[in-house]
Amino acid sequence: MSFYEYNCDDRMYLKSTLMPDSDISHGFTSALGGVSHGKVTGLNLGFRVHDDEASVRENYCLLSSDLGIDLNRTVLAKQTHTDNIRIVTEADCGKGIVRASDIEDTDGLITNIPSIALIVFSADCVPILFFDPSQGVIAAVHSGWRGTVKKISARCVDIMTNTFNCTPKDILVAIGPSIGPCCFEFGSDAPDYFDEKYQEKLPNGRFMINLPHMISDTLTDKGISRKNIDISGVCTVCNSDKYYSYRAHKDHTGRQGAVIMLKG
Ligand SMILES: [Zn+2]
Numbered sequence: 684m685s686f687y688e689y690n691c692d693d694r695m696y697l698k699s700t701l702m703p704d705s706d707i708s709h710g711f712t713s714a715l716g717g718v719s720h721g722k723v724t725g726l727n728l729g730f731r732v733h734d735d736e737a738s739v740r741e742n743y744c745l746l747s748s749d750l751g752i753d754l755n756r757t758v759l760a761k762q763t764h765t766d767n768i769r770i771v772t773e774a775d776c777g778k779g780i781v782r783a784s785d786i787e788d789t790d791g792l793i794t795n796i797p798s799i800a801l802i803v804f805s806a807d808c809v810p811i812l813f814f815d816p817s818q819g820v821i822a823a824v825h826s827g828w829r830g831t832v833k834k835i836s837a838r839c840v841d842i843m844t845n846t847f848n849c850t851p852k853d854i855l856v857a858i859g860p861s862i863g864p865c866c867f868e869f870g871s872d873a874p875d876y877f878d879e880k881y882q883e884k885l886p887n888g889r890f891m892i893n894l895p896h897m898i899s900d901t902l903t904d905k906g907i908s909r910k911n912i913d914i915s916g917v918c919t920v921c922n923s924d925k926y927y928s929y930r931a932h933k934d935h936t937g938r939q940g941a942v943i944m945l946k947g
Contacts, residue, residue, distance in 0.1 A: 684913040686857075691749040692716060694726055695925065699812075699857035699913040702943075707814055707821060708750050708800070709943040711859035711915070713925050717742045719937060727927070727937030729804055730779075734937060743780060752800035752944050754780050759802050760789040762825045766833035768792070768842055771799060791824040791839050795847055800944040806927040807919050809861040809894050810941030811836055815843060817853040821943045828869070831894050831901075832876045840905040851906030856913065859941050860926055863918030864893035867930075 689696040694716030702709045717726030719738045726742050727734050747754050758771050759779030768791035769775075776799060778784035786792075792801040793813075801823040803810055808827035814820070822839050824830075836856075843849040864883070873882050873890035881897040882890040895914050903909055923931035927939050 684910070686913065686915045686917070694745060694749060696749065697860060697915055697917065699915075701855045701911065701913045702812065702814055702857055703816065705946075706816055707943060707945055708752060709812055709814075709857070710750050711810060711941050712746065712939045713860075714927050714937060714939060715925055717745060722932075722935035723927070723937035725927070725937060726939070728802070728940040729938030732937055733935055746940070746942070750942055750944075752942065753798060756798055757800040757802060758786070758792060759784060760786045760792055762790045762804060763788045764827050764829040765790050766830055766835040766838050768822070768824070768835070768839055770794065770842070770846065771801060772796065775799075790826070790830055790835055791822060793820065793822040793839065793842055793847075795820045795945070797945045797947040800942055802940045802942050804938040804940055805859075805861065806936045806938050807862040807929045809898060810859040810939075811898065812857045812859070812941055812943045813839060813843065814855045814943065815847070815849040815853050816855070818847050818849045819945060820847045820849055821945050823941050823943050826894070826898055828867075828876070828892065828894060831897055834901050836898050837901050837905050840902065840907065852908055852911075854907050855911050856902055856907060858895050858898060858912065858914045860915050860917035860919050860922070860939070861894060862920050862928070862930060863916070864891055864896070865918055866920035867892045867894060
């Protein structure tokens with residue numbers, strides 16, 4: 684398993700070899716290509732940042748064409764660093780993109796319905812895609828440090844198991860580009876939130892935190908096989924020339940997306 688670049692004109696996506704193209708469409712977008720300009724130049728997918736709506740919509744049209752998703756059947760959530768996960772149905776199609784969304788305070792989306800594309804956003808937080816080829820279930824999760832501490836990824840596995848009859852050993856997971864342990868500096872209160880194996884103390888009393896490692900362990904604790912977890916290892920801060928990064932660009936950054944859809 685590994686990540687590889689998938690290029691469409693000047694747009695670059697990361698994909699995981701764990702996720703079979705025969706069954707699903709998926710990809711982690713980057714900031715490269717796209718029509719947004721100014722402070723969020725590139726393929727910005729965030730409607731709630733400093734960008735004009737027409738540019739964001741054009742970026743979605745490019746994404747739709749590149750990954751083969753139907754925007755009328757695409758679902759976005761209003762993320763707020765919760766551990767709330769929505770089971771997406773036909774009634775949700777198009778919410779957040781072609782019509783208003785009532786999916787508030789939600790940081791994860793799950794469905795077993797073909798041809799519905801789920802998208803979560805990030806700009807340093809950890810995007811996670813799930814696929815169970817046995818039961819035909821997909822999920823997209825946004826796990827910032829708060830969501831990681833709340834173990835939203837474990838909650839996702841619980842819903843896949845309890846509601847959709849998934850077996851953890853069948854579930855495949857791709858952890859996309861995010862702020863890495865090289866760049867995620869946390870305050871002296873880190874031990875209040877993180878186990879010591881995910882933190883490294885600095886001489887100034889602050890800590891470096893490894894969110895992807897913590898998420899990976901959370902998933903294996905739920906019974907997912909280590910060999911079924913693909914971690915990109917790409918740091919959005921170190922690679923802020925290619926990715927939107929809240930830490931690197933401050934408030935004036937766009938959003939990349941993690942996209943997954945069951946093929947019909
Ligand atoms: Zn870094």
